[in-house]
Amino acid sequence: MILYLTYNDQPSGVYWSQVTDVVDHLNGLDDVRVRLVAFVSIRGFGSTRRAIKQRSPKAVVVPMVPQMRRWKWNTFLLGVVCLLLRPSGVVARGVFATWMALRVRDLGLVERVCFDGRGAYAAEWEEYRLIDDDALIAQFRPLEQRSVCDADFRLAVSASLVQHWRERYGYVGEEHIVVPCTLGTHMGEQEDLVFASDRAGTPYGPTDIVLVYSGSTAGWQSFELLSSFLTELLGPKPEMKVLFLSKPDPNNAMLKERFPGQVSVKWLAPEDVARWLRACDHGIMLREETLTNRVASPTKFAEYLSAGLPVVISPNLGDFSGLVEQEHLGSVYRPGTGTLRLGRTNDSERQRLSRFAIRYFTKEAFDPAYMRLLEALVPGRVQR
Numbered sequence: 001m002i003l004y005l006t007y008n009d010q011p012s013g014v015y016w017s018q019v020t021d022v023v024d025h026l027n028g029l030d031d032v033r034v035r036l037v038a039f040v041s042i043r044g045f046g047s048t049r050r051a052i053k054q055r056s057p058k059a060v061v062v063p064m065v066p067q068m069r070r071w072k073w074n075t076f077l078l079g080v081v082c083l084l085l086r087p088s089g090v091v092a093r094g095v096f097a098t099w100m101a102l103r104v105r106d107l108g109l110v111e112r113v114c115f116d117g118r119g120a121y122a123a124e125w126e127e128y129r130l131i132d133d134d135a136l137i138a139q140f141r142p143l144e145q146r147s148v149c150d151a152d153f154r155l156a157v158s159a160s161l162v163q164h165w166r167e168r169y170g171y172v173g174e175e176h177i178v179v180p181c182t183l184g185t186h187m188g189e190q191e192d193l194v195f196a197s198d199r200a201g202t203p204y205g206p207t208d209i210v211l212v213y214s215g216s217t218a219g220w221q222s223f224e225l226l227s228s229f230l231t232e233l234l235g236p237k238p239e240m241k242v243l244f245l246s247k248p249d250p251n252n253a254m255l256k257e258r259f260p261g262q263v264s265v266k267w268l269a270p271e272d273v274a275r276w277l278r279a280c281d282h283g284i285m286l287r288e289e290t291l292t293n294r295v296a297s298p299t300k301f302a303e304y305l306s307a308g309l310p311v312v313i314s315p316n317l318g319d320f321s322g323l324v325e326q327e328h329l330g331s332v333y334r335p336g337t338g339t340l341r342l343g344r345t346n347d348s349e350r351q352r353l354s355r356f357a358i359r360y361f362t363k364e365a366f367d368p369a370y371m372r373l374l375e376a377l378v379p380g381r382v383q384r
Contacts, residue, residue, distance in 0.1 A: 001087045002032060002377050003110075007039045007074070007097040008064060011051040013270040014299055017184025019093065020055040024185075025363040025370070032374050037081055039064045039074055039097075060085075068136065075100045082109040089113065089377025091155070095121045095140065098147040112377045115151035120144075120164055123291040145169045153376040157181060157297035158318040164295050175376070177369040180319065181299040182361050183306055184270075202279045203264065207239055209344055212280040212309070214245040214273065214300050222288045223251045225314070225335070229286060232339045234259045240342075243280060245273060277307035281345045285313045285320075286333060293317055302361035305329060308350025312340065329353060 004023050009015055019036065026034040036059035040048045049061040060081060065073040078100050082090075089112040090105075092098040101113040122140035124130065129137065148154065148169045154176035156162045162178065165171040204210050211233070217223055233240050244252045244265045256263040268276060277283070283304030287293040296318045304311050310330035315321050324330045331340050359365060 001085060002026075002034045002374065003037045003081070003085065003087045003090045004034055005037050005039075005078070005090050005092045005097045005101055007071075007094060007100070008041065009038070009093065010040065011048060011055075013184070013273075014181075016055055016270065017299065018181055020052070020059075021185050022363065023056055023059075026374065029367060029370055030374055032378055034091075034374075035060065035085065035087075037062065037078070039077070042066055068131070068133075071096055072099070075103045079104050079107065079109055088379060089152075091116050091373070091377070092147075092151075094118060095143040095147045098151060099143055102146065102150055111379050112152040114153040114155055114373060114377055115147040116155045117147070117161055117165075118157055119297075120161065120291055120295045123164075123295075127290050127292050153373065155179060155373060158295055160318055161295040161297075164291070177366075177372055179366045179369050180297040180361065181302065182363050182366065183302045183357065199279050202276070204241060204279060207344075208241050209237075209239055209282075209342060210241045210243055210280040211282045211284055211312070211342070212243045212245060212277060212304075213284040214277070214303065216246045217244065217249055217251040222286060222293075225288055226284065226286050227251075227255065228335065229284075229312075229333060230255060230259075233342070234262050238262065242284075243276070245276060273303070274307055277303065277309060278350075280307075280309060282330070282342055283307075283309040283311045285311050285317065287314050287317050289314065289316055302357050305353045305357035305361065308345065308347075308354045310345060310349070310353065312342070327356065329356065 004019070006019055009019065023034050023036045036056045038052055038059055038061045040061060040063065042063040045063045052059050052061050062077055062081065082104050087110055090101040090110050091114045092101040093116040098113065098115045101110065104110050105113050122144045125137045125140045148165045148171050152175070156176055156178050157180055159178050162176060199206070213226065230242055234242065240262060242263045245268060246252060246265065247267045248265050252265050256265060266276065283300065285298060285301060294316050301311060301320050311324055312331050312333050313321050313324050315332055315334060321332055325332055333340060
């Protein structure tokens with residue numbers, strides 16, 4: 001058995017597509033069993049446990065020790081889980097989970113650990129101060145270094161992240177795989193999709209050019225870049241529309257007030273997102289150029305493509321900016337070089353982009369990499 005360990009990750013669309021869907025997929029690949037172990041906040045524990053168990057019935061959901069500064073105490077609880085389940089390996093999502101997994105490995109309770117690196121953790125906390133606690137932020141570089149250098153295997157969301165590991169932490173091996181954020185199960189079933197052009201059930205007409213931003217803008221550090229980009233487009237062209245698939249917040253409310261009739265904000269259940277994306281023409285993925293963003297793999301990239309949307313992306317955003325230019329998957333927006341010319345996206349182009357997403361961003365597309373991961377965590381197993 002292999003455990004897939006998460007720490008302090010709350011249920012969300014990203015959790016379902018990048019955790020529970022991955023566990024389900026790994027269990028369907030081989031005879032090795034993979035079981036989710038989720039450490040979650042004691043606040044709302046009952047509802048969180050029910051939500052996770054609904055998606056992953058065999059998951060072990062554990063209440064975390066209260067207070068972030070005591071996070072290492074959870075290692076004892078993980079040790080108990082390992083004594084009961086006796087796994088051969090642990091896939092640990094993030095640096096906290098990996099530190100705990102490495103600790104129980106050192107105690108002889110598990111043999112191998114894979115660091116599931118979702119980004120540049122130390123850089124993100126230093127650049128964006130996710131919690132205003134200098135002592136906690138100072139822990140991230142040594143935690144990330146140990147995760148990268150001491151793990152038996154590594155999973156990275158981008159080749160840029162692996163390069164970051166080499167440059168900052170001196171990682172020199174090849175014991176890793178690269179798997180970007182892939183489509184969730186509910187988003188990856190559109191290969192034979194026929195795109196409708198009448199936009200039935202939406203407020204948009206046949207001549208509207210609709211851009212969509214999917215995700216929260218509350219407290220978002222790149223909002224000034226997004227606002228500048230949209231101002232260039234919306235001002236002189238009333239047919240240009242923007243849909244924010246997010247909860248109302250001061251940022252999107254400001255744009256809605258500034259461009260009445262052109263900006264909409266809508267919050268949807270995860271299963272309804274794909275239908276609304278297909279009513280749009282372009283997906284927006286703009287980020288400021290920081291180390292955090294240079295190694296990132298935003299989940300929305302594959303979702304936009306799956307819905308048939310060309311992506312408007314910033315330069316140097318993970319591996320995706322180069323892919324957009326190489327495969328003609330949208331436009332790279334460089335401020336100060338002129339306004340992008342964006343029009344309606346025809347159905348043949350939508351089909352091409354959707355097929356690209358199905359081919360390269362479903363979990364099945366990375367089966368060889370996932371098999372290598374499973375083989376790395378089962379001692380004595382012959383690799384194929």
